[in-house]
Amino acid sequence: MSVAWANEYKPQHPLMQWMDERLPIPRLMYNAIGGGYEVPRNFNWFYNFGVLAGVALMVQIITGIVLAMHYNSSIDGAFNSVEHIMRNVNGGWFLRYAHMNGASFFFIVVYIHIFRGLYYGSYKAPREMVWLLGVTIFLLMMATGFMGYVLPWGQMSFWGAQVITGFFSAIPVVGEPLRQWILGGFAPDQAALTRFFSLHYLLPFVILGVIILHVWALHIPGSGNPTGVPVKTKEDTLPFHPYYTSKDGVGLGVYLIAFVAVTFFAPNMLGHPDNYIVANPLSTPAHIVPEWYYWPFYAILRAFTVDFLFIPAKLLGVLAMFGSIALLFFLPWLDTSPVRSGNYRPLFKKFFWFGLVPSIVILGYCGVMPAEGIYILMSQIAAAYYFAHFLIILPIISRIEKTLPLPDSITEAVTGKPVLAVA
Amino acid sequence: MVRLGAFLIGLFMAGWLMVSAGVTVFEMITEPAVETAEHKFHKHPKAVSFKHDGPFGKYDTAQLQRGYKVYAEVCAACHSLNQIAFRNLAEIGYNEDEVKAIAKAAQVPSINADTGEPATRPGIATDKLPSPYANETAARAANNNALPPDLSLMTKARHNGPAYVYSLLTGYQKVPADLPKENRPGQGLHYNPYFANLNIAMAAPLADGQVTFDDGSKNDLKSMAKDVSAFLTWTAEPKMTQRKATGWAALIFLIIFTGLTFLSYRQIWAGQKH
Structure with missing residues (x-):
């Protein structure tokens, strides 16, 4: 945010002055993530996760580029080339495990980042564009993660690709031709594997581009904060560097400890054993399960078991699954409460903690369990709540809710004392 | 407009899901799920511990060599190990x-x-290591149309893999009297409750004293099954010892790094209430 009191970039070294007059990249960085970016002083630790998501993406890009140097995207060679990386490439086991678990950690971090945005109303005016770009990044991540999971060409790779591309065949009339066009054949085969590899390499850079837009859009209004009260005076903010670079450093350390603990000591914990069996189109696994980060959406897909008039249940499920993410695009206009932070919204807070959070947890659990009896029932109730929460409950409570009094300023919220009016 | 549309879509989604939930409840009452014999008789792998377990565990090379001997003299007759x-x-x-x-x-x-x-x-x-059969057709022809899987990654390709291999090798037993007829092993199949569908084409491959070790190590069924499970853990994860050692170095570095970062964070924020 370009506030009046923000520090100005003043290069001292002649080289930096020379650079500043010709290509002011250091000035750009200084104003974006340096001493020139004034940030609310009251961030809590949830506000670390944006930076962590950026780090997680960089880890994926770096490990991924090196893995691609050794990977063979042919259906006869893919599985063995991954084992070649694990066994014969110097440090290959580390690169591959870091990439595999890095994807999971990227999603963990992004889910916490989204959770923070949902609770503190980060999607509200004037930050709608930040939110829209964020949901776009999330969609791109899901596509990238799915295609990456196909690359080792194990049993879950193949059957996951079969199931997920099968979603498209639910679309009336054009569905089946569309699916064949996407796969380049009637089933996942060489054509599908090669294009998934190509797109899996491309999309992270598209994500990187959208992240730049996401951060740019954020810097127009400036960062939100846990009170939701806008910045008013100099006392409300601190320069990003050194205050938040040091705080993000601590967050990064803790994140890397967790990442390293899983990558080195339980690298296969988040994977599925069937993906260590080479893909076999003639043998269907007993349970086809996607990666854990898709479980809630997979549960929504399978929750639709009854046809509605002429609309088959499968099509409803597919629409609902995409709809469950697409509705996030409309969130800034569904939640019309002028108060941003959940801390000052007693009714919102109740529905958030006792409705939305449990329904997503239940959906995640049902997504990994077999699609039968009680698990279907649980996912139906949880999915019903999920849709009702965003589409019905949020718009209603934003109207009827009596919100708590907001502090006059961030500084007042932090110090507990009203700030003396400055002329 | 957005809110009206959302309200209608939300009403439809939630409403139809609740109708579906009603149908699910109705089906659960009218057609209660019957426990399958596979589910009822199937057993989870036995608890077994190895020297390489845990964050400090290292492979016991003597055990791996015994396991290799068991593989070479017994398993290799039918199973390849083509990553090795x-x-x-x-x-x-x-x-x-x-x-x-x-x-x-x-x-x-x-x-x-x-x-x-x-x-x-x-x-x-x-x-x-050469495969025992020239191709899949030859392997099936020699094994009553069953395909002996490659063992390189077996301990990573099953839940709780090392214990699974151990349990399978030591888990052959008499067919329980109450096992339904359709779940009884047919011709060329053998009852083993640790196998997913209870009936496995492989006959009990190991028996007490089948392999003799040069150093006179125990060669009862359980010891040999454990040795070969350990060996197959190594074939699936040959870099495990290296991985754990690197992991400790990385963790110790990161703990120091995080500690120092935390101290500088405290120092920088010392004058700021937040």
């Missing part, structure tokens, strides 16, 4: 000469240099 080259055996404690001798004793596929016909030659260290 003879040279890899140096990692479990064989010296260069021993590796060369093991390789030389094996016949690997080749072609006759004069005629181009398929032939075999003695192995060298860089050869992969």
Whole structure:
């Protein structure tokens, strides 16, 4: 945010002055993530996760580029080339495990980042564009993660690709031709594997581009904060560097400890054993399960078991699954409460903690369990709540809710004392 | 408009899901799920512990060598190990000469240099361990149409893999009297409750005293099953010891790094209430 009191970039070294007059990249960085970016002083630790998501993406890009140097995207060679990386490439086991678990950690971090945005109303005016770009990044991540999971060409790779591309065949009339066009054949085969590899390499850079837009859009209004009260005076903010670079450093350390603990000591914990069996189109696994980060959406897909008039249940499920993410695009206009932070919204807070959070947890659990009896029932109730929460409950409570009094300023919220009016 | 549309869509989604939930409840009452025999009789792997378990665990090379001997003398008759080259055996404690001798004793596929016909030659260290069958058709033909899977990654390709292999090898038992007729092993199948569908094509492959170890180690069924499970853990995850050692170095570095970062964070924020 370009506030009046923000520090100005003043290069001292002649080289930096020379650079500043010709290509002011250091000035750009200084104003974006340096001493020139004034940030609310009251961030809590949830506000670390944006930076962590950026780090997680960089880890994926770096490990991924090196893995691609050794990977063979042919259906006869893919599985063995991954084992070649694990066994014969110097440090290959580390690169591959870091990439595999890095994807999971990227999603963990992004889910916490989204959770923070949902609770503190980060999607509200004037930050709608930040939110829209964020949901776009999330969609791109899901596509990238799915295609990456196909690359080792194990049993879950193949059957996951079969199931997920099968979603498209639910679309009336054009569905089946569309699916064949996407796969380049009637089933996942060489054509599908090669294009998934190509797109899996491309999309992270598209994500990187959208992240730049996401951060740019954020810097127009400036960062939100846990009170939701806008910045008013100099006392409300601190320069990003050194205050938040040091705080993000601590967050990064803790994140890397967790990442390293899983990558080195339980690298296969988040994977599925069937993906260590080479893909076999003639043998269907007993349970086809996607990666854990898709479980809630997979549960929504399978929750639709009854046809509605002429609309088959499968099509409803597919629409609902995409709809469950697409509705996030409309969130800034569904939640019309002028108060941003959940801390000052007693009714919102109740529905958030006792409705939305449990329904997503239940959906995640049902997504990994077999699609039968009680698990279907649980996912139906949880999915019903999920849709009702965003589409019905949020718009209603934003109207009827009596919100708590907001502090006059961030500084007042932090110090507990009203700030003396400055002329 | 947005809110009206959302309200209607939300009403439809939630409403239809609740109708579906009603149908699910109705179906659960009218057609209660019957427990399948596979589910009822299937057993989870036995609890078994290895020296390489846990964050400090390292492979016991003597055990891996015993396991290799069991593999070579018993399992290798039907199961390939196609991710492993003879040279890899140096990692479990064989010296260069021993590796060369093991390789030389094996016949690997080749072609006759004069005629181009398929032939075999003695192995060298860089050869992969040869498969017992030329191809899948040959493997099925020799095994009553069952395909003995490659074992390289077996302990990673099953839940709780090392314990699964151990349990399977030691888990053959008499068919329980109350097992439904359709779940009883047919011809050429054998009852083993640790196998997913209870009936496995492989006959009990190991028996007490089947393999003799040079150092006189115990060669009862349980000890040998454990040794071969440990060996197959290594074939699936040959870099495990290295991985854990690197992991500790990285963790110790990161703990110090995080500690120092935390101190500088405290220092920087010392004057700021937040």
